[in-house]
Amino acid sequence: MSVPVYLFTGFLDGGKTTFIQETLEDPGFCSGERTLLLLCEEGETEYEPEKFADGSVQFLTVDEPSRLTTAFLKDFQKQHRFDRVLIEYNGMWPMRALYDALPRDWEIYQIILLADSTTFEAYLVNLRQLAVDKLQDPEMVIFNRCTDATDKAVLHRAVRMVNRRAQIAFERTDGSVDADDIEDALPFDLDADVIDIADEDYGLWYLDAAENVEKYKGKTVRFKAYVCQTSRVPKGCFVPGRFGMTCCAEDISFIGFICEAKDAARLAHRTWVTVTAKVDAKAHPIYDGVGPWLKASCVEPAEPPEEELVYFLR
Numbered sequence: 001m002s003v004p005v006y007l008f009t010g011f012l013d014g015g016k017t018t019f020i021q022e023t024l025e026d027p028g029f030c031s032g033e034r035t036l037l038l039l040c041e042e043g044e045t046e047y048e049p050e051k052f053a054d055g056s057v058q059f060l061t062v063d064e065p066s067r068l069t070t071a072f073l074k075d076f077q078k079q080h081r082f083d084r085v086l087i088e089y090n091g092m093w094p095m096r097a098l099y100d101a102l103p104r105d106w107e108i109y110q111i112i113l114l115a116d117s118t119t120f121e122a123y124l125v126n127l128r129q130l131a132v133d134k135l136q137d138p139e140m141v142i143f144n145r146c147t148d149a150t151d152k153a154v155l156h157r158a159v160r161m162v163n164r165r166a167q168i169a170f171e172r173t174d175g176s177v178d179a180d181d182i183e184d185a186l187p188f189d190l191d192a193d194v195i196d197i198a199d200e201d202y203g204l205w206y207l208d209a210a211e212n213v214e215k216y217k218g219k220t221v222r223f224k225a226y227v228c229q230t231s232r233v234p235k236g237c238f239v240p241g242r243f244g245m246t247c248c249a250e251d252i253s254f255i256g257f258i259c260e261a262k263d264a265a266r267l268a269h270r271t272w273v274t275v276t277a278k279v280d281a282k283a284h285p286i287y288d289g290v291g292p293w294l295k296a297s298c299v300e301p302a303e304p305p306e307e308e309l310v311y312f313l314r
Contacts, residue, residue: 002107003077004084007098009134010114011091011123015144015171017045019114020088024057036060036082040068040098041090058082065093068101077103095133110139117143117150117170124158135162144171146178156182161203164211190219194276197223199305202242206255206310209279213292216279221294224302228254229269232286238264240275240294244310255310258284259294267299274302 008016020037023029037047039061049059058080062068085106089098102108113134115123120143123131135141141159146152152170159168168180186208187201197205202223209216225240233239241256259277267273277294284291 002105003082003103004109005102005106006084006086007089007108007111008087008114009089009091009095009111009138011116011119011127011130011134012041012043013119014091014116015114015142016088017043017047019112019142020086021047021051024086025051030056032056033083034058034081036076036080036085038062038085038087040088040093065090065097068093068097070101070103073101073106074103091134092130094130095137111137112140112142113138113166114142114144115155117146117155120155120158131158132162135159135166138163138166140169141166142169142171146170146172152178152180153182156180160184161207164207190215193220195219195221197221199224200307203244203255203310206242206244206257209257209292213279213281213290216292217281218278220276220278220297222274222276224272224274224305225256226254226308227267227269227271227273228256229265229267233258233284236260236264238267240273240299242310243308252309257292257294258282258286259296261296261299272302272304274298274300 008020010016024035024037033056035057037057037059039059040063042061042063047059049057060076062072087098089095120131135158141163143150143152143155150170155170156168159166170178170180172178186204188195188197188205202225205221205223223240226242228239228241230239237258237260239254239256240259241254243252244255245252259275261267261277275294275296276298277296280293280295281290282293283289284293
């Protein structure tokens, strides 16, 4: 039988402790379950264990990432009985360290990221890799300490450039919550005869087309791309794309779609072209399923864009 895990991530002073304390006091969440609260950081706000004098909540502190191991957690599990686990995770520790440490029978049920709306942009700028690491997996992102002056659109875009699935909420200083009503508007005209993708919008188009290919089927797009000749695609095809960086120089990968084109084999590898193509959808191992399949009507030489890298978080 698996042990459900509820994971709370975010950076220091993001409101995790207060949120978890209130969750544990909520009778709708707690109805006699024995809970392990695994604490991986110590903030200014402290828990109130006296409110769990019945022993329903056990506290376990791990203050060093080296201590967070499968053996350590399994040993604690053998010595103590609990029905579920809540984890307050350290924002400075990589998520992979936790995922690798969780015992096999500990199953993550939900991931919530809590962030201070007044400081989150600074983390995006100064700790980009850690910010992306925390944004990738949550089902819910809650920005607290919001006011009328909060630029919700900036926070919304920061989440969406990394995580297209997460629900987003904005908690005000008075405790009220604003739903995320910001539309994921695209900076190009989907109804145009030819959808022109600006160089700086390639990343947005790539993400949207990859996740919503049906929306683009039958439409014609035009974009600037780097030619990739690879034996992984069928004869008569190449892959036009760009190099994208999610968080750091070590995390750069080529992103593009398979494209049929006349004389595709003659296109010089690692050159820049402007591609005009109609979008279809086909299954291929590159996509691990169905993905966009371009059929080029025109492939012309082009000058490199001013910024060759695509950044998925700005």
